[in-house]
Amino acid sequence: MRICVPSMGTAGLDEYISQHFGRSPTFTIVDTETGAIEIIGNNSTHMGGNGLPVDALHGKGVQVVIAGGLGPKAISAFQQLGIRVFVGAAGTVKDAIDDWMNGLLTEASMDNACREHRH
Template structure:
């Protein structure tokens, strides 16, 4: 098993609803040409940051930690979504950060579709710290989110 620019090669699916291979290839092309940087976002339990833990309930975490894998810059944004008493949905404001990939423990089907519409790839099964989650994703230990593995009990988990 190997990865390309952090994309777990073993998790590429053929014939998916949206061709994941083509989408990731186009993204890699832009990244390699310097047009874009690779950013991942992880829902976090407290103040955010590389040593914070991934939150178990995506829509109700207090923060989202965004890591630029090219520069190692870390940004933390507060959850201003409707579950936290604010307006809007997390996929809406996360997409404005330039995030390419969402890494989380679980996610409802509605959120998965909203991220797909925003061009953000979602991987589930994350646990541990942000640092642990990024390493697990790079090693191909997280699964691409699908309707089959989405959390059915929550609209926007």
């Protein structure tokens, strides 16, 4: 399974989670079957580039996104692509994945979307 966590840099599993999904400097993608780690920069329109993070992550085969939180537009876009999103993550990428594997995170919905992004 390919899991993505919005991250602050390039330290892999030891990197801290970015609490603002769309403005995350990087996305750390972890393949739970092979242990491979891929880090991609956020070059989306939200960061002044082209495209959307949702499209980039879908293109990388991501099946699950783990985040602190994200807005309703991102949640809806991921749902349309069949990518599951879980919120409530904190700490490092490793912490987030461990919490998800232990059932400690909540599946994202319109009810728990970030309030700042309701536009």
